[in-house]
Amino acid sequence: MTLQNTSDAISSPQEAYILVVEDNVPNFVMIARLLAQMGVNHCEWKTSGWQVVQFAPTLPQVDLIIMDIDLPYEDGYQALRKIRSHPRLHETRVIALTATANQDEVNRAQAAGFDGFLSKPLDAERFPSQIRRILANESVWEWR
Template identity: 60%
Template structure:
């Protein structure tokens, strides 16, 4: 049950990325890694609550990197809302979580996420993983 976006591949320098992450240091790391690979348009939301409204204020969203454990509404609840929004339903949504396990990855796949990255992120592999995702290639990585 993949929701892979069948749009044309997106060059990182043209990508609009929304990071949904409640930990400042994790966001800073992700933002720096994205900037390093050329992503210039990166927004940050600290909770799953209101993520659709926030995303709809952006001119477009190519990729949402979603933590699962968030205040107010978790990543699964936020994904449900994204998938029911006509402007966002086909947006790539990839889990970025410290709770990486095969059971969590299976749950995320069943819920309709487009990929899975475990924290701590591998700074050497992350840019290539994001490029693959933006090219429409799913990445499911427990980081083991």
């Protein structure tokens, strides 16, 4: 199976294949509902950094990974390093998601190679726009 990685802009959320890595069930449910309201038809869920590293390469396509930083087994930074080293995933957009939202954490996420940053709790009003911008290859670094 060949994994498609679309580093190009995605024209609509309906076309996007999104992998959410979140160990908190209520947070994942909120993200999944917001994505569904946007029309996202392809959303997968994993609960640890280790799981995303094992699972992402098995997907036929991954356009965006929304990944919590504070994950069990391997945190988001450790998982990102492995994702970036995978030949079929190295250009996949990966967005950091964390409740530890401050300028130091944003700087750390940028230095680590994340493609964007969203803070928890998510703003349900802004989230659809943020995801559309990310899918359009725009930079989103929002933590306030």
